[in-house]
Amino acid sequence: MPRKTDGIEFEIHPRPTKGEDGKPLLYVRPAKGRKKSFKQLEDFCNKYRNLRTGE
Numbered sequence: 001m002p003r004k005t006d007g008i009e010f011e012i013h014p015r016p017t018k019g020e021d022g023k024p025l026l027y028v029r030p031a032k033g034r035k036k037s038f039k040q041l042e043d044f045c046n047k048y049r050n051l052r053t054g055e
Helices: 038-048
Strands: 010-018 024-030
Antiparallel strands (some): 010 024
């Protein structure tokens, strides 16, 4: 299956809390060493997600 090559790279981490099924809940954060500034995030959302500045 092809992988996406554009967009924001992120890491998935388990949380200490568990969901209803007993599995740990997950959260994401930008990949280590590849953090984006707020302006870069706004530009990405504007270009790829059709969101206006501030949305």
